Amino acid sequence: MSYGTGPVPDGDQAPYGDPNQFGPMSLAPDVAPLPRVRLGEAVKRFFQRYTQFRGYASQSEFWWPFLLLQIVIPSGLYMLIAIICIPSALTPVPDTPAAVYVILGLLFFYEIVLITPVLAVTARRLHDTGKSELFLLFYFIGLGIVPLIMCCMRSRPDLYRPEWG
Numbered sequence: 001m002s003y004g005t006g007p008v009p010d011g012d013q014a015p016y017g018d019p020n021q022f023g024p025m026s027l028a029p030d031v032a033p034l035p036r037v038r039l040g041e042a043v044k045r046f047f048q049r050y051t052q053f054r055g056y057a058s059q060s061e062f063w064w065p066f067l068l069l070q071i072v073i074p075s076g077l078y079m080l081i082a083i084i085c086i087p088s089a090l091t092p093v094p095d096t097p098a099a100v101y102v103i104l105g106l107l108f109f110y111e112i113v114l115i116t117p118v119l120a121v122t123a124r125r126l127h128d129t130g131k132s133e134l135f136l137l138f139y140f141i142g143l144g145i146v147p148l149i150m151c152c153m154r155s156r157p158d159l160y161r162p163e164w165g
Contacts, residue, residue, distance in 0.1 A: 031055030033128050033155065039064045049124070050117035053133060056157050057124035063151075065121060069114060077107050125151045130159025 033056040034045065042064035049055070084099050123133035131150055138146040 033058040033124075033157070034061055035059075035155075037061055037064070039068065043068060046117060046121055049120065051120055053120050053123045054127075055124050056128040056155075056160075057121050058128060058155065059125075059151075062121055062125040066118075070118070073110070074107060077103055077110075122147055122151065127160045128155045128157050129153040130156035132160075 031052075031054060034041070035058040037045070037058065037060045042061050045061055046065040046069075081100050081103050084097055084103075088094050088097055119136055119139075123136060126133050126135055126147065129150055131153075135147045135150055138144060
């Protein structure tokens with residue numbers, strides 16, 4: 001047997017990320033994952049499905065909004081606070097400018113508004129990896145890294161059982 005003529009290791013399985021990777025899925029478009037989505041479309045779907053805990057979310061649907069909404073925007077606001085505080089910190093009697101309190105209030109409000117959509121997209125991502133959304137409870141006991149690690153796993157919607165939730 002020469003190279004390239006042997007059996008395919010994965011059989012007739014479609015390549016990773018293909019919409020039919022695990023065989024034909026009879027999912028409605030509102031619950032089906034959208035693989036290889038770009039930043040703009042991922043954020044759009046994030047807010048369109050902000051209270052939808054059922055269904056699936058691909059890796060890109062989860063990680064693009066996470067990057068933008070949980071890392072980039074808060075980091076920018078914290079840098080703005082640091083820039084505002086630097087001149088007052090160099091004075092003999094440092095005081096905190098009022099703008100810092102306004103920005104911190106906006107950041108607090110921003111994070112409160114994002115709680116439900118973030119939990120929803122994380123639940124959908126966990127479904128896509130074949131896990132139950134009950135793993136979200138780790139967030140509430142201070143172990144939020146556990147669901148994030150599970151969100152890094154491969155898509156396996158064939159393993160998810162709706163009765164778990």
